[in-house]
Amino acid sequence: MVDGSVPGTVRPGGRTARVRESVLRAAEDALTEQGFTGLDLADIARRAGVGKTTVYRRWGTVSGLVADLLADMAEQSAPRTETGTLLGDLTANARLVQRTLTDPRQGPLFKALIAAATGDTKTAAALHRFYDVRVREWAPCVRQAADRGEVPEGTDPHEVIRAVSAPLYYHLLISGGRLDEALAVRAAEAAATAARAGVFVRP
Amino acid sequence: MVDGSVPGTVRPGGRTARVRESVLRAAEDALTEQGFTGLDLADIARRAGVGKTTVYRRWGTVSGLVADLLADMAEQSAPRTETGTLLGDLTANARLVQRTLTDPRQGPLFKALIAAATGDTKTAAALHRFYDVRVREWAPCVRQAADRGEVPEGTDPHEVIRAVSAPLYYHLLISGGRLDEALAVRAAEAAATAARAGVFVRP
DNA sequence: GCGTTAACGGTTCTGTGGTTCCGTTAGTAG
DNA sequence: CTACTAACGGAACCACAGAACCGTTAACGC
Numbered sequence: 043m044v045d046g047s048v049p050g051t052v053r054p055g056g057r058t059a060r061v062r063e064s065v066l067r068a069a070e071d072a073l074t075e076q077g078f079t080g081l082d083l084a085d086i087a088r089r090a091g092v093g094k095t096t097v098y099r100r101w102g103t104v105s106g107l108v109a110d111l112l113a114d115m116a117e118q119s120a121p122r123t124e125t126g127t128l129l130g131d132l133t134a135n136a137r138l139v140q141r142t143l144t145d146p147r148q149g150p151l152f153k154a155l156i157a158a159a160t161g162d163t164k165t166a167a168a169l170h171r172f173y174d175v176r177v178r179e180w181a182p183c184v185r186q187a188a189d190r191g192e193v194p195e196g197t198d199p200h201e202v203i204r205a206v207s208a209p210l211y212y213h214l215l216i217s218g219g220r221l222d223e224a225l226a227v228r229a230a231e232a233a234a235t236a237a238r239a240g241v242f243v244r245p
Numbered sequence: 246m247v248d249g250s251v252p253g254t255v256r257p258g259g260r261t262a263r264v265r266e267s268v269l270r271a272a273e274d275a276l277t278e279q280g281f282t283g284l285d286l287a288d289i290a291r292r293a294g295v296g297k298t299t300v301y302r303r304w305g306t307v308s309g310l311v312a313d314l315l316a317d318m319a320e321q322s323a324p325r326t327e328t329g330t331l332l333g334d335l336t337a338n339a340r341l342v343q344r345t346l347t348d349p350r351q352g353p354l355f356k357a358l359i360a361a362a363t364g365d366t367k368t369a370a371a372l373h374r375f376y377d378v379r380v381r382e383w384a385p386c387v388r389q390a391a392d393r394g395e396v397p398e399g400t401d402p403h404e405v406i407r408a409v410s411a412p413l414y415y416h417l418l419i420s421g422g423r424l425d426e427a428l429a430v431r432a433a434e435a436a437a438t439a440a441r442a443g444v445f446v447r448p
Numbered sequence: 449g450c451g452t453t454a455a456c457g458g459t460t461c462t463g464t465g466g467t468t469c470c471g472t473t474a475g476t477a478g
Numbered sequence: 479c480t481a482c483t484a485a486c487g488g489a490a491c492c493a494c495a496g497a498a499c500c501g502t503t504a505a506c507g508c
Binding site: 079 | 280281282283308356357359360362363364365369370372373376377380404407408410411412414415416418419420421422427431434435436438439442444445448
Binding site: 260303 | 488
């Protein structure tokens with residue numbers, strides 16, 4: 043992708059930035075309300091108060107827009123809480139994810155984002171990057187646990203964090219079970235227990 | 246949904262059954278190749294050697310067709326293997342799921358099915374039923390482990406089985422990491438360890 | 449400021465996913 | 479075997495997502 047060929051790269055200031063901002067917010071709203079299916083760029087343009095030509099020219103397809111939205115979301119980070127124990131930290135993380143996924147706005151949004159990523163390589167890459175950023179933010183708590191001797195040396199921090207989220211996403215997308223706090227607590231306990239037993243030691 | 250109002254319910258034999266069969270197979274192929282997005286019923290009709298009017302009349306929308314496909318898939322069950330230990334059984338399960346999701350045909354198909362379910366309640370219900378059937382098939386191995394005293398009494402068998410699959414689906418859909426056998430083994434170990442520690446005891 | 453042109457936006461046009469119409473084929477009851 | 483009609487299928491039709499065109503606005507370099 044040559045820089046000059048894509049609109050918004052030569053004059054990124056002022057209006058261009060404003061348009062991007064409002065279109066991304068509108069896309070968020072539309073994804074939340076309509077889901078990934080039944081989403082057209084003209085509608086998003088209307089919500090954003092922007093000409094639909096602009097949206098088609100800059101993002102081209104729904105997938106492309108979602109990919110850009112994910113890149114934007116990856117930049118805003120929420121700081122993690124530190125409790126002093128692995129289980130405490132993982133539980134805090136699990137609760138955060140659980141609250142996010144059950145939020146009436148965020149839940150549907152994340153579903154839509156994941157659905158969009160299944161169909162397009164570019165979008166999938168953006169999704170992977172987004173979650174990689176989030177996982178990296180929480181990985182330090184596992185490293186601290188290793189320093190304290192709570193988990194064996196060589197434990198893969200990323201895998202532990204992913205193990206906490208996995209059951210929550212499984213319920214959201216696949217089994218359809220209740221995403222309650224008890225599930226979050228269990229997910230954190232399971233990950234902590236397995237980590238302490240050395241299951242996530244990198245070979 | 247009144248029975249008489251939907252085509253294919255009054256004369257389900259012969260041609261009708263044949264049409265359903267070939268359309269579902271064609272839908273499977275199309276989903277595998279094109280994914281959920283960029284899928285139109287006319288194309289499926291062509292593949293199935295069936296008039297597109299028929300497909301529109303009987304299933305109406307892509308989501309409806311996917312829901313029916315999931316109902317069909319829920320009926321064909323693969324028997325589980327028994328190894329005599331919880332870890333052995335869970336590893337067998339994890340490997341089966343891992344092989345399914347990395348299969349060049351099944352992997353994309355499942356991605357598409359899950360994506361379709363995010364957008365439509367009916368399809369989501371069908372997906373949940375499909376996985377519920379699969380989970381039920383494997384739950385006995387946890388009950389047997391409880392009988393052997395490997396896991397505490399009151400352990401929720403379904404949650405244990407779901408805990409095995411969860412990391413695999415997380416990698417498939419979200420993190421994009423390698424779905425190799427090592428991951429499957431780790432998933433089984435983590436679930437077994439947590440189950441033995443009593444994490445999945447129902448409150 | 450001033451000029452250049454990147455980027456926006458209203459309008460028109462077009463391809464195609466989906467619907468409607470109606471004639472044909474073949475299940476099922478008797 | 480015959481009659482009845484559920485279900486199929488080809489063809490014409492329609493609505494609308496997305497592309498093309500071109501005039502307008504406003505970034506950014508000087």
